[in-house]
Amino acid sequence: MALNWLRETITLTLVFSGVALAITWLGVILVPPSEAQGVLRPTSEIPLKALLLLTLGLSIGAAASLAARRLNLSFIVSGGILTLLLDLDHLPSAFKIPQPIRPAHSIIFLIAVSAIVYLSTRKVTLATLSAAAFFAHLGSDKSFYPLLSPIVFDITTFGPEVSLSLVLLAYALAFITGQLEKKALATSSQH
Numbered sequence: 001m002a003l004n005w006l007r008e009t010i011t012l013t014l015v016f017s018g019v020a021l022a023i024t025w026l027g028v029i030l031v032p033p034s035e036a037q038g039v040l041r042p043t044s045e046i047p048l049k050a051l052l053l054l055t056l057g058l059s060i061g062a063a064a065s066l067a068a069r070r071l072n073l074s075f076i077v078s079g080g081i082l083t084l085l086l087d088l089d090h091l092p093s094a095f096k097i098p099q100p101i102r103p104a105h106s107i108i109f110l111i112a113v114s115a116i117v118y119l120s121t122r123k124v125t126l127a128t129l130s131a132a133a134f135f136a137h138l139g140s141d142k143s144f145y146p147l148l149s150p151i152v153f154d155i156t157t158f159g160p161e162v163s164l165s166l167v168l169l170a171y172a173l174a175f176i177t178g179q180l181e182k183k184a185l186a187t188s189s190q191h
């Protein structure tokens, strides 16, 4: 059906946002008040950052689509949306609720979201695309992350070379996503 891509994109967006918000909420509950210090960037800077994330994410999705050698609107649109939506973990700050720094910018979020996307869609490609969006987002942020949030909230800081490596890793995962999709299409057309 022509609108399959839209259904897939909506499912992926809901699952990704749900996991991001769940981890964020766990962060709000579990972080000791003395450590709750995540803040929102100045409102005037948000549109530019959002545009950067959206553009980067769309290009990740386009890379996956290109690698699949077929126009895949679900990859392209989801790539943009997911890369942007990782910052849903700043939401408590927007409502003046004390929260830890970037609770979903963590390896635990990555593992949880990849697993739940796969379990709910049964598509490895959507799990690898979600991981690509995650790494692209991290690569575009200043490189300090609570890698084990929401269990431990210690922040790990890296140099700019790590940011660049994360963006490259995101494109590599996008390429793998496209290759897997191409393979899946070839297999299904043989049946």
Ligand SMILES: [Zn+2]
Pocket: 086, 087, 102, 105, 137, 141
């Ligand atoms: Zn971020």
